[in-house]
Amino acid sequence: MHKRIAVFGGSFNPPTLAHIAVVEVLVKDGYEVVIVPCGMRPEKITTRHVDPVHRAFMVDLAFARMSHVRVEHFDLEKEAFTPTIDLDQMMKHICADQYEAGAEVHHVVGTDLIQYGRDGHSQIQRTWKDGNRVWRELNFIVVDRPGYPITDLDLPRRTIELKGTFPYISSTQVREAIAANRPIEDFVSEEVAQYINRYALYRGVTLLRPAPITLNLERVRVVVDPHNDRAMRLAEPFRHLEVDHHPTSILVVGGDGTMVKAVRTYWKERTPFVGINAGMIGFLLNHPDKMQTPEAVKGILSVHHLPFLHGRVEMIDGSITEVMGVNDIWLERATLQTAAIQLKIDDKDVFAPQVFYGDALICATPAGSTAYAYNTGAPIMSIGSPDLMIAGASPARWLGWQHATVSRDVLVRMEGQQLQKRPLRLGADDQSLEGVKAVTIRLSRVASFELVHLPGADLRAKRMAMQFPATSR
DSSP states (O other): OOOEEEEEEEOOSSOOHHHHHHHHHHHHTTOEEEEEEOOOBTTBGGGGSSOHHHHHHHHHHHHTTSTTEEEOOHHHHHTOOOOHHHHHHHHHHHHHHHTOTTOEEEEEEEHHHHTTGGGTOSHHHHHSTTHHHHHHHSEEEEEOOTTOOOOGGGSOSSEEEOOSOOOOOOHHHHHHHHHTTOOOTTTSOHHHHHHHHHTTTTTTOOOOSOEEEEOOOSSEEEEEOTTOHHHHHHHGGGGGGBOSSSOSEEEEEEOHHHHHHHHHHHGGGOOOEEEEEOSSSOTTSBOGGGOSSGGGGOSEEEEEEEEEEEEEEEETTSOEEEEEESSEEEEEESSSSOEEEEEEETTEETTTTOOEEESEEEEEOTGGGGTHHHHTTOOOOOTTOSEEEEEEESOBSOTTOOOEEEETTSOEEEEESSTTTSOEEEEETTEEEESEEEEEEEEEEEEEEEEEEOTTOSHHHHHHHHHOGGGGO
């Protein structure tokens, strides 16, 4: 018997206890469940109520730790909506790779989409792309939704009705409760409720300061720089809390490089990161004198929510790949020849008719402005800045070069020129790629992490200390 795959698509804006209850029954009934949060939909304005990066975080909090459940974020990252007829083909290919060839793909829908199917007037038949073909050919799992009664005559041909009693909680109810300042703990999981409240989501505000957080140290993943004896000693008081699976926090002991590697490895766990500096600058970590024992991180702490950079890389051989950067993504010379790079912002050639000649051209996040970009002489950005940094390393032939900031919602394109003479290498944090032609960079709509600091030592204070050393005394 082939594996049965239940594809559960939706806005999950936010994911509710009803969504979770449906998934639990599907798993109990023997399905492998794939959650697919949709991207922006023109006809569904609520998908724009919060940034996609927050929706991705909440969906992972709700589902990613459940057995036999996986989350696919391809629509959110593309900021697109894949119609079900196309999603069905896509999922068959994915399932063949991840599970087995010939796995049965079923689509989870509510009775609100099935009602009036007997007359050909269901939402699926009337409004979906190739709706009649979807109705005839695809497999469905139908979940009862109160207020939308159906009969057997309304059902598509290939239908399984999911048996169970599910709470009627819509995402709309949750958003309305938030707007009315009512509690939402009865509507969403504890983790999702905490996340919504922490960042004031669905309230029409943007936090300019770090959010408050109480760190849970019951189960700690400990990540230590293995080549740093001091880091090994600083980690010892936390070892009795260490676990390998489902941590409630991730403790990183080392330098900024160790933190970046830990974030790249474990960001999908959606667990807060807190660090102890055993390196040099330690911008992303806490001072070791302030974090000698677990008791030091009790109480209200500060947390920043930090998105990754996303890079779409075009290789010389014509292939396309994607990279992520916690701090920065850059193009640099791969030989002794200086790099020649054309820079475009939202498809506008900002330096025409010139190109950038130098060692490297860097795009950095505000946190990353303290790393490679800072070493080129670029200024440090405010962590809450709505901008990205463009910095040049060792610019040549350009007497007026200035580092620049651009809005965080733009597309930054760097394209190599004279590549036979001036080959390029791409860097993304501690990763590198040879044979690169160009890269298009933006903020990721999915990948992000939470970084925790002790009171008075958050990233704003660290920025001040780096610029004005006297403030750190």
